[in-house]
Amino acid sequence: xxxVEQDPGPLSVPEGAIVSxxxxxxxxxxxxxxxxxxxxxxxxxxxxxxxxxxxxxDGRFTAQVDKSSKYISLFIRDSQPSDSATYLxxxxxxxxxxxxxxxxxxxxxVIP
Amino acid sequence: SxxxxxKPSRDICQRGTSLTIQCQVDxxxxxxxxxxxxxxxxxxxxxxxxxxxxxxYESGFVIDKFPISRPNLTFSTLxxxxxxxEDSSIYLCSVLxxxxxxxxxxxxxxxxxxx
Numbered sequence: 001x002x003x004v005e006q007d008p009g010p011l012s013v014p015e016g017a018i019v020s021x022x023x024x025x026x027x028x029x030x031x032x033x034x035x036x037x038x039x040x041x042x043x044x045x046x047x048x049x050x051x052x053x054x055x056x057x058d059g060r061f062t063a064q065v066d067k068s069s070k071y072i073s074l075f076i077r078d079s080q081p082s083d084s085a086t087y088l089x090x091x092x093x094x095x096x097x098x099x100x101x102x103x104x105x106x107x108x109x110v111i112p
Numbered sequence: 113s114x115x116x117x118x119k120p121s122r123d124i125c126q127r128g129t130s131l132t133i134q135c136q137v138d139x140x141x142x143x144x145x146x147x148x149x150x151x152x153x154x155x156x157x158x159x160x161x162x163x164x165x166x167x168x169y170e171s172g173f174v175i176d177k178f179p180i181s182r183p184n185l186t187f188s189t190l191x192x193x194x195x196x197x198e199d200s201s202i203y204l205c206s207v208l209x210x211x212x213x214x215x216x217x218x219x220x221x222x223x224x225x226x227x
Binding site: 105 | 116143152153154155156157170204206208215216217218219220221223
């Protein structure tokens with residue numbers, strides 16, 4: 001069983017739709033949760049970073065963490081064609097620098 | 113933040129040859145990382161390259177196959193040796209400049225195809 005499970009998609013939605021991206025994980029010791037966005041032929045860039053269970057909002061993006069269920073989500077409101085990218089969930093243990101474990105990434109296409 | 117460049121951006125190589133990938137950062141950073149990203153697989157850490165010490169390799173990766181140099185705080189190279197088609201992948205350099213979120217910054221990647 002992989003430590004982090006993520007549906008690779010592709011996920012295709014119309015412009016303006018609400019997008020829900022999800023990951024599950026098996027290691028209950030993970031404490032920090034991140035979402036990276038990767039455009040085609042580019043490196044990943046950090047989009048959201050959360051520590052505790054609950055929601056964190058940043059503009060059109062909301063990151064949700066449920067540690068009891070080992071489940072994290074990223075919601076994108078009013079999706080735009082510029083949101084078309086691959087979204088990677090990632091997580092680490094706590095305590096200084098820790099190796100980052102990534103999901104496989106979900107490819108999202110927002111159709112105008 | 114950190115701006116990272118990689119050379120080459122892509123290459124097509126013959127089986128049995130070696131390729132050295134360069135990573136240049138616009139600021140001094142202690143921790144640099146090399147990742148591999150293969151189709152259908154998650155981003156996988158190859159090794160951590162800290163200046164002044166030997167690179168630390170992850171399970172499944174060995175120095176003879178992926179030798180790394182880290183001569184200073186802004187530069188590193190990864191060599192993919194004795195290549196086979198299974199080494200076809202995107203290779204990414206990443207740095208950890210420090211900050212509240214332990215954010216890693218990634219280079220644009222080197223797309224390698226081995227024939």
